[in-house]
Amino acid sequence: MNFGYREVCLDHDTGPRHPESADRLRAIRRGLAEYHGVEYVAAGDADEELICKVHDPDYVEEIKAFCQEGGGNWDADTVAVEDTWKAALASAGLAEWAALSALDGDDGRETPFALGRPPGHHAVADDAMGFCFVDNAVVAAQSALDEGADGVAIFDWDVHHGNGTQDICYDRDDIFYASIHEEGLYPGTGEVDETGTGDGAMRTLNVPYDPGADTVDYLAAVDELIAPEIESFDPDLLLVSAGFDAHRHDPISRMRVSSEGYGLLTQRMRDLTDRCDAGLGFVLEGGYSLDTLTDSLTTVHEVFDGYQPSQPDGSVSEDARDVLDALVDQGFGST
Template sequence: MTPPTLLLTDPLFLKHEPGRQHPESPARLRSILSVLARKPVAGTQVGQPRSATEQELASVHTPELRKYLLGLAGERAEIDPDTQASPDTYDAAVLAAGAAVQAVEEVMSGRASNAFALVRPPGHHAEPGRAMGFCFFNNVAIAAEAARRHGAERVLVLDWDVHHGNGTQAAFWERRDVLYQSVHQYPYYPGTGAPHEVGVGAGEGFTINCGLPGGASDADYGALFQELFLPIADAFRPQLVLVSAGFDPHRHDPIGGMLLSERGFAAMCSAMKALADSLCGGRLVLLLEGGYSLEGLSQSVHACIEVLAGRRDSFPTGETSSDAMHALALSREALRPYWPAL
């Protein structure tokens, strides 16, 4: 019997309240759960996550940050203008990190075919020593460290959020056991993610950045996957694939400036599922990051869950833009010395 696609979520995630006008609102997750309730996906199973342990948080984050965030538990506080805590935020953030670890454990054990952690707050901007950009703990980095402890020698982290995952890049900047690939709008918040940012020391060449100009389409993302991400991932041969799944590149998102459709997200998910099926027994975990159009977010998440449960999607055909292809060429040039496949 085929194990299910595991969906991890919890009502506590709805209690993180960064403020009435804040885009990272509980309505985001409510919209996802509402669509799933109306259109359940066969082959999925909903599970309740556990909280991360202190050891799991410490695998990425400094003692100073952990102490600081613990001190905010039960309080309302502003870390920066973007990042605001409510009384339940700390517990929700620790549970989100734990959900990321649990998803990895369930997939690596074979109890789940793949998984999607439907969590908030998001995580990819959280640096080892700094919470920022709506993020408190870096869920995907904590998940990657858990995978390493559970025997994965090489972990691929793909980040398709519209914003560059500066925190994830920082966590693995000097490492070659975790390959970080990011496609994001550039220049844009947080200002990192230029093509020449490829890592240092042992990690040189293992950070892959492609910063696309605003207005990039499904076809532009498809070219990027075929000509950059997939050849490098195939050469890296990961034993687990993690996705920082942000849906703010959606064409209707009020924050991002990209033009992706629901089927574009499904195509990216399908490409990563095919990669995981080919190289690492299907071990694939998605973790929710951004996405602020409630309809665009919920429909795109649903489309990706359909892919995890067995649907296959390909990138819509269409013209690629010259600006996007120029950005892709810059990234290929920066990375060619490290990856003969390019």
């Protein structure tokens, strides 16, 4: 894979005990150092005009001023310093690079993965929250649409629901958003009946699994619902909001996805984009155990180098099956 990375993303200093720290990127870089042929791309900043197509311009000016004045606690979870806005522009720019590279045909061992921070999928149109200031994936999708893509799909496998991505895209027909997340976890959104409105009706697909869902449950959601719906949408680009905090050893969730599971999800996305003749790019979101974050992300990388992850044993849990059946009742899975 090709990885987008900028040193300025390390300058977003969240403090010594914050889970979303610069050590996440440092750990990933150490893990990738073991592989030959890894390429890093220092993409430019996202243009503020582009960001203002996704976020309210008044909010953009407010958060810029907040950082210029030294930052502080935006809310209980979301911390900024003077360099945070610079890091946010870089992180969004890396996501934009991943989208446009994938749209331009970079695939296989050149598949792009944006290693930016702060992450993005909780940032709503007019507010920062959940460690996020700019919704990187939606900025990237908007750039692809501006460059001529007819439709973009975003699959969010972070353990938290991407309320920001949903909020921004909820009434749009040119972006399909699908999320698997832990029911009841922050921010408490993403129910099965949240399916979009207006032009965006049935363009949002939420799979809110109970705590304890494992790799088998995740693969069932993809195979039975998410992949068929995205294939029916027929996007020119698929972006993965790639958080690794549904890992069974992540400290802030109770899901049971394995590192091999992330490799299998990656295989599914690669096969899906082959069927759709679409580009595929990845944008980093969460993941707060440095070891499992690194292990999972390098497994994703290895898939594009020929690695075949092990298929898990077991069957879909009853709780997961209930969620999938509820989504069928909403009208998904009939395409």
